[in-house]
Amino acid sequence: MNTTSFWQKSVLCAVSAVFGLGLLTYSHVAAQAAEPTPVVPFEKLFAKERGDSKVLRFNGFSGEIPNKRIKELLRSGPILGDRVLLSEDVAVYFPDGYIVQSRAQLPKYIPSPGLKPFQVLSRDNLVKNPRYKLVKEFDNVLGRECARVAYGSGFASMRINRGGVMSLITETPGLYDAVMDEHTTTYDVTSAVQPVFIGNKGLVPDLIRLCQTGTGKIAGTLTAQK
Known part of the structure; x- marks a missing residue:
């Protein structure tokens, strides 16, 4: 067994x-x-890949x-x-x-099968992440970006789709940029129907407020804790 x-x-x-x-x-x-409750982001795409219609939903x-x-x-x-x-x-x-929550991390490159991140020593130890193509689906799946701020070493944004699913996306420099000699972005997507389940209580309320007011962005960098 x-x-x-x-x-x-x-x-x-x-x-x-x-x-x-x-x-x-x-x-x-x-x-x-x-x-019936909102479908977890990307589930319909995954179901299509599998060739079925079974999807996970919030709640x-x-x-x-x-x-x-x-x-x-x-x-x-x-x-x-x-x-x-x-x-x-x-x-x-x-x-x-x-x-109540889903989370996906989308780096452009990932360690070759069988390797841990700390074992990556050269570009030969990396492969392109097949899931990175999901970044192109953000508008369709997560909804259009309604707020964006400078955050840490990158950016943070909020998207809300038609089903009411809110997604916090943080963008940071790629972990293996030095190895690849390339500037890439890693996207961390946290989605939920209720803000409390997204976390980052210092940042999420500000982004939601910006989405509601239509302001769109804040000048400068927020330093809210995750």
């Missing part, structure tokens, strides 16, 4: 059981989950995530299994058993 697969199934079963006991306490969440029950799509169980603080990395390298977070 595949040990990793068995471990994933065991943890998911245990997590599902605990969440099942709390259904009465979280009845309002369950009611929301029973209704969808985590127990419905197919085991074959789980690449790795992730940890949030002391808890293992309330966040998973999907096979498409998108992480979804479900603290109460229902998906």
